[in-house]
Amino acid sequence: MELPKSFGAERNIALSDLTSFRVGGPACVVLHPRSYDAIADIVSTARRYSVPLALLGKGTNVLASDRGYDGWIIRFDTPLHDPVYRGTNVTVCCGMSMTVLARETVRKGLMSMECLCGIPGTVGGACAMNAGAYGSEIKQILKRIRILKDGTDEWVDVKDGDLGYRKSAFSFPDAIALEAEFALKEDDGTAMETLLRCVEKRKEKQPLDVPSAGSTFKRPEGHYAGALIEQCGLKGFSIGGAQVSPKHAGFIVNANGATEADISALIEHVQRVVKEQTGVTLEPEVKRI
Numbered sequence: 589m590e591l592p593k594s595f596g597a598e599r600n601i602a603l604s605d606l607t608s609f610r611v612g613g614p615a616c617v618v619l620h621p622r623s624y625d626a627i628a629d630i631v632s633t634a635r636r637y638s639v640p641l642a643l644l645g646k647g648t649n650v651l652a653s654d655r656g657y658d659g660w661i662i663r664f665d666t667p668l669h670d671p672v673y674r675g676t677n678v679t680v681c682c683g684m685s686m687t688v689l690a691r692e693t694v695r696k697g698l699m700s701m702e703c704l705c706g707i708p709g710t711v712g713g714a715c716a717m718n719a720g721a722y723g724s725e726i727k728q729i730l731k732r733i734r735i736l737k738d739g740t741d742e743w744v745d746v747k748d749g750d751l752g753y754r755k756s757a758f759s760f761p762d763a764i765a766l767e768a769e770f771a772l773k774e775d776d777g778t779a780m781e782t783l784l785r786c787v788e789k790r791k792e793k794q795p796l797d798v799p800s801a802g803s804t805f806k807r808p809e810g811h812y813a814g815a816l817i818e819q820c821g822l823k824g825f826s827i828g829g830a831q832v833s834p835k836h837a838g839f840i841v842n843a844n845g846a847t848e849a850d851i852s853a854l855i856e857h858v859q860r861v862v863k864e865q866t867g868v869t870l871e872p873e874v875k876r877i
């Protein structure tokens with residue numbers, strides 16, 4: 589099918605190039621829409637022709653299949669415009685990098701996003717996942733969000749988003765987050781110091797030099813996934829090229845040319861052992877494509 593220029597189509601792209609885990613087979617068509625209208629057109633065209641559709645931001649919380657994806661993938665990882673500041677509020681395109689935004693807000697004399705610096709995805713991915721770190725989460729600062737849902741493009745109040753631990757109603761396929769408005773505060777003089785401390789903590793604790801999708805599992809009520817995995821003797825355990833990070837047991841990493849099958853087998857193994865030894869069920873945080 590000949591696709592409009594505004595869809596920004598590329599063909600036969602390896603999903604391993606689009607995801608931070610660096611795994612995944614070929615995607616038939618990857619679309620880089622150049623406007624919000626183009627995103628809406630892609631969704632309606634895919635629906636009309638019954639083409640399977642997936643959505644990626646920066647692919648930092650996704651495990652992609654070795655078989656690839658036989659449909660269209662929207663890659664919404666580039667901002668369509670600059671952020672707009674009004675007092676202590678900022679409205680941004682959801683294709684913007686969360687880390688770039690967090691740094692920019694601090695430079696502008698604002699605070700509340702500093703702990704989110706270092707989350708490697710987009711603002712859209714962060715809203716979809718209700719991302720959080722070091723005591724801060726998107727839910728605390730998101731005011732309203734512009735979403736595309738059932739063919740309608742509208743701004744909705746964050747209260748209607750059912751934001752919970754690593755989940756929201758603004759997540760694909762329920763919705764596509766287009767723009768987000770955040771209510772921040774004036775910097776009390778501590779924002780840059782906090783930002784640098786959070787970034788430093790990440791470098792110290794997380795295996796940032798090896799491909800991963802961050803924490804593989806959600807934090808189980810009353811526990812830390814990494815601590816449970818370590819307690820079960822699984823730190824450093826490998827299947828194929830996939831490994832439980834020797835630096836942080838909460839991260840499964842692609843240590844040596846892992847496939848999705850290796851990572852999936854390791855996820856299942858960790859879940860089984862942790863359940864047997866501690867009785868706790870670990871639920872994956874990473875999404876599948």
Ligand SMILES: Cc1cc2nc3c(=O)[nH]c(=O)nc-3n(C[C@H](O)[C@H](O)[C@H](O)COP(=O)(O)OP(=O)(O)OC[C@H]3O[C@@H](n4cnc5c(N)ncnc54)[C@H](O)[C@@H]3O)c2cc1C
Pocket residue numbers: 608642643644645646647648649650664682706707708709710711712713714715716717718719720721758759760761763764765766794796800801802803875
């Ligand atoms: C080294 C590392 C550290 C990390 N640290 C953290 C952390 O501290 N805290 C944390 O919460 N996460 C963390 N993550 C996970 C990940 O970065 C976040 O979940 C991030 O918010 C995902 O954004 P993304 O753009 O990469 O989304 P993707 O991984 O591309 O997508 C994730 C999900 O969101 C959906 N989605 C993406 N964009 C949109 C949109 N615009 N509208 C609707 N749905 C959308 C996708 O369809 C998919 O289901 C980390 C990951 C890595 C690799």
